[in-house]
Amino acid sequence: MDVALYEGETLNITVEISRYSNAEKERMIDKYRKAAEKKAMICPFCFEELRLRAGEINEIHFAHLKGKSCQGAEAYDTYHNQTKRESKKHSVIKEIIYNELKGQELIRSDLKVEYGYKEKAEEKWKHYPDIYLNKNGREFAVSVITNVHEIGDEKIVKIINKRNKYFKEKGLESIWFVEDRELADDYEHRVLHLWEAEYGLAIKTEEDYKWDKLLKELSEVFPGQNIPRLFGYRAHGTMNLDVRSLYYVHSIGDEITFSVYRLILDQMKSPFRGFTLTKGYQMNISQALIIRDEIQLSDKDQEEMNRLEFSNQVLVQIEALKAEAMLSREANELRYEQQAREEYFASTVQETIGEIAEPYMTVDIDVVEYVSKLKYLSLSHQEAKALFYYLKVHRGELEDYGLTLTEVKNAVRYALGKISEPKIREWLVEIEIL
Numbered sequence: 001m002d003v004a005l006y007e008g009e010t011l012n013i014t015v016e017i018s019r020y021s022n023a024e025k026e027r028m029i030d031k032y033r034k035a036a037e038k039k040a041m042i043c044p045f046c047f048e049e050l051r052l053r054a055g056e057i058n059e060i061h062f063a064h065l066k067g068k069s070c071q072g073a074e075a076y077d078t079y080h081n082q083t084k085r086e087s088k089k090h091s092v093i094k095e096i097i098y099n100e101l102k103g104q105e106l107i108r109s110d111l112k113v114e115y116g117y118k119e120k121a122e123e124k125w126k127h128y129p130d131i132y133l134n135k136n137g138r139e140f141a142v143s144v145i146t147n148v149h150e151i152g153d154e155k156i157v158k159i160i161n162k163r164n165k166y167f168k169e170k171g172l173e174s175i176w177f178v179e180d181r182e183l184a185d186d187y188e189h190r191v192l193h194l195w196e197a198e199y200g201l202a203i204k205t206e207e208d209y210k211w212d213k214l215l216k217e218l219s220e221v222f223p224g225q226n227i228p229r230l231f232g233y234r235a236h237g238t239m240n241l242d243v244r245s246l247y248y249v250h251s252i253g254d255e256i257t258f259s260v261y262r263l264i265l266d267q268m269k270s271p272f273r274g275f276t277l278t279k280g281y282q283m284n285i286s287q288a289l290i291i292r293d294e295i296q297l298s299d300k301d302q303e304e305m306n307r308l309e310f311s312n313q314v315l316v317q318i319e320a321l322k323a324e325a326m327l328s329r330e331a332n333e334l335r336y337e338q339q340a341r342e343e344y345f346a347s348t349v350q351e352t353i354g355e356i357a358e359p360y361m362t363v364d365i366d367v368v369e370y371v372s373k374l375k376y377l378s379l380s381h382q383e384a385k386a387l388f389y390y391l392k393v394h395r396g397e398l399e400d401y402g403l404t405l406t407e408v409k410n411a412v413r414y415a416l417g418k419i420s421e422p423k424i425r426e427w428l429v430e431i432e433i434l
């Protein structure tokens with residue numbers, strides 16, 4: 001352990017010795033060693049005397065007398081090792097948060113705030129949260145994480161997952177604050193770019209459940225609409241509409257601010273990313289860390305406003321699609337009128353218009369799979385129809401899937417030569433004349 005009580009104050013021996021030049025170091029170490037032998041160094045946890053050890057192999061440290069064990073010091077060392085990878089900002093941020101929460105403890109009888117390693121020293125935990133919080137029996141593990149970028153390797157992902165799992169097993173809910181120099185948001189594209197590790201840092205709070213409810217309502221009002229897709233977000237695959245939040249903390253000197261991002265995590269594959277529901281917004285510490293049933297971590301009015309704005313944005317997108325559909329319907333009607341004039345397929349016009357006049361479909365299909373079904377002649381009538389609507393809207397995106405419209409049309413022509421089912425042929429013809 002690198003700390004001891006010396007003359008009534010905490011002395012961190014590593015920090016203390018680093019202040020001196022190499023030439024002076026030996027002399028200072030000797031001075032403190034002698035002081036320790038004269039019982040001047042006390043353990044801040046068990047208040048027993050400590051000795052100073054400074055060998056060739058071990059770093060300089062304080063130790064209890066032989067045969068003495070000290071849970072407090074053991075927990076301190078475990079925690080100290082755990083936080084070695086963090087940046088210098090880590091302890092500054094942690095202390096500010098601790099002091100703010102500790103201040104609320106004074107005025108709330110059902111709140112307990114303590115450093116994780118102190119609270120759980122007796123239980124000898126393998127990992128400690130920076131701060132332990134107990135609100136009316138509900139326990140939280142509050143952790144600050146920095147240097148998330150170091151991660152290119154999977155080490156930190158494992159660390160975070162391990163701690164999340166461990167705290168959960170111990171009955172604690174995890175709250176993470178991420179140093180904000182890792183923040184990479186692009187609201188215009190509604191995307192938050194993430195490190196793989198940030199998946200494990202996204203948490204679920206009261207406000208996120210309210211967002212879940214809103215998304216559920218929107219999906220019921222507009223069935224079949226893929227909400228992220230409406231905003232032009234291109235998901236890796238199917239996304240569960242499970243809203244989570246990420247909390248970034250920004251520190252300048254001894255001041256910190258928080259910003260909150262609500263997002264739906266995309267599938268966990270590279271490039272790691274999520275669909276953002278809102279632009280992040282900033283909060284000062286007293287706003288963010290108010291404790292009610294849990295740490296508030298949000299501005300309720302701002303959240304209400306954001307949800308309203310989001311609903312409006314969804315409506316606008318859907319109106320735009322309808323307008324687009326109207327235009328294409330008119331174009332179709334014109335085309336069919338022309339065909340009618342030519343008395344071509346005259347008897348089927350009414351029926352076909354009926355189909356096309358259905359509410360516009362925003363189809364989200366696996367186009368590669370559909371095209372291969374087409375090649376194997378196993379495409380159903382519904383799938384042929386969906387493919388037509390998909391191509392109508394998204395044909396510009398085919399190359400993203402390694403396809404071209406010509407290639408699709410060639411497959412259609414091939415299928416037209418083989419498939420006799422009129423309902424399928426009808427949609428294949430539509431695709432061919434796109």
Ligand SMILES: [Zn+2]
Pocket residue numbers: 043044045046047048064069070071072073
């Ligand atoms: Zn001790």
